[in-house]
Amino acid sequence: MISSKDILLVKFLAEATETGRIKWESTAEANQFVTALKGKYKIELTKLGPCYMKMVDKDDKELLALSSDDYGQVADLYELARRVAFSVDDAIDEIVKDLETNQ
Amino acid sequence: LDTWTIIGTMASIFGLVATLFTLWVASGAKEAAEKAKEAARGRQLVEELERGERRIHEIGIFLSFDQWVLIHFRATELVSICGIVVARWPDELSVERKNDLLKAQSLVNSIGSTSAMAKLKYPTRASIKAMASTQLRASQLISSALAEARSKQERSAA
Numbered sequence: 611m612i613s614s615k616d617i618l619l620v621k622f623l624a625e626a627t628e629t630g631r632i633k634w635e636s637t638a639e640a641n642q643f644v645t646a647l648k649g650k651y652k653i654e655l656t657k658l659g660p661c662y663m664k665m666v667d668k669d670d671k672e673l674l675a676l677s678s679d680d681y682g683q684v685a686d687l688y689e690l691a692r693r694v695a696f697s698v699d700d701a702i703d704e705i706v707k708d709l710e711t712n713q
Numbered sequence: 714l715d716t717w718t719i720i721g722t723m724a725s726i727f728g729l730v731a732t733l734f735t736l737w738v739a740s741g742a743k744e745a746a747e748k749a750k751e752a753a754r755g756r757q758l759v760e761e762l763e764r765g766e767r768r769i770h771e772i773g774i775f776l777s778f779d780q781w782v783l784i785h786f787r788a789t790e791l792v793s794i795c796g797i798v799v800a801r802w803p804d805e806l807s808v809e810r811k812n813d814l815l816k817a818q819s820l821v822n823s824i825g826s827t828s829a830m831a832k833l834k835y836p837t838r839a840s841i842k843a844m845a846s847t848q849l850r851a852s853q854l855i856s857s858a859l860a861e862a863r864s865k866q867e868r869s870a871a
Contacts (some may be wrong), residue, residue, distance in 0.1 A: 635816050637823035638847040639842070642817040649799065649811030654762055668799050668815060 612680045620663070620676070620683050623653065627690045634691040643691040661688040748869075755866040758802045762859040763795040767819075769852045772824060776845055781831040784844075787841040792818050794813030798858070805865065810858040820847045 626632040634643040634655075651673070653663045658685040659682050665674040678685035693699060719777050768791040775783045795818035824844050825841070827836065836844070 635850055636822060636843075636847070638818055638827045638844040640840075640843070642823065644816055646812035646815035646819075649803070649806075649808040649815070652801045652815050654819065668796065670796075 612676060616674065616676055617681065617683075619674070620681060624683065624690055625689050627687070627694055630694075632694075634695040636692075636695040643688070643695050645691070655684075655691050657688055661685045663687065667675045672707055686689070748778060752869060754793070754802070756806065756864070758798065758805050758862045759866055761794060761798055761801075761832070762855065762862050765791055765798070766774070766852070766856050766859055768794065769811045769848065769855055771798055772821070773848050773852070776848060777840070779831075781828045784828040785825050788821050788828065792825065795821070795855075806858060807863060810861045813854040814858050817851040817858075820851040820854070824851070850855075 623632065624626075627634065632645050632647070633648040634645045636643055643655045644652060646652050650668050652666050652668075654662075654666070656662045656664075661686050663674075663676045664672060666672050676684050678688070770789050770792070772784055775787065795814045798806075799814050799818075803811075824847055827840060827844055830836070833842050
């Protein structure tokens with residue numbers, strides 16, 4: 611069952627991702643992104659149909675596992691992480707800037 | 714009697730001075746020993762990260778020769794190195810560099826998992842490309858931690 615703390619964490623991650631305080635990395639596995647926090651915790655987002663979020667400590671002990679079925683915002687967080695990892699917004703800015711200068 | 718009192722007083726003062734000098738030398742020796750211990754820890758950290766850097770470069774070489782078993786072997790070792798560094802030297806690296814190492818650990822772990830599957834089913838071109846770009850990013854993250862550890866070691870040696 612999802613707790614209020616879990617919701618707080620997802621919201622914090624989404625906000626920190628949007629403001630650029632958290633950098634996500636895409637892994638060698640398809641549809642998977644990771645980040646690390648406080649030098650101790652890792653967050654892993656995976657899309658396998660639904661989106662899954664897993665938090666582990668530095669010893670790889672699983673502390674938290676959530677899915678977008680439990681809390682829909684996990685899917686939004688996955689999409690934000692994907693955009694950051696692949697620099698989607700930068701690419702859009704580059705295209706728009708180029709189009710504006712050519713008009 | 715006065716002569717003996719003077720001699721006794723002087724001997725006491727000399728004893729006190731000798732004791733203070735011994736304490737001063739001992740505290741200096743302790744400080745030097747602590748500095749040497751700290752320098753040794755810094756050196757060990759740099760050596761461990763250099764070993765990690767060699768392993769990630771080897772993964773890159775093995776990737777270009779499709780050596781899946783060797784990639785898996787090296788990835789397993791490197792995942793362990795990243796974990797050891799973060800656990801054994803928690804105060805020697807900044808939070809940002811420890812985050813980098815934890816991210817590198819996950820990236821290398823994903824390379825290891827993908828290469829383990831390659832024994833059963835040959836990976837697609839896209840999958841090989843993903844492994845190669847992941848290897849490069851993991852290499853950058855490990856190098857940034859190594860640079861900070863070297864810089865700290867150089868500062869403490871100066």
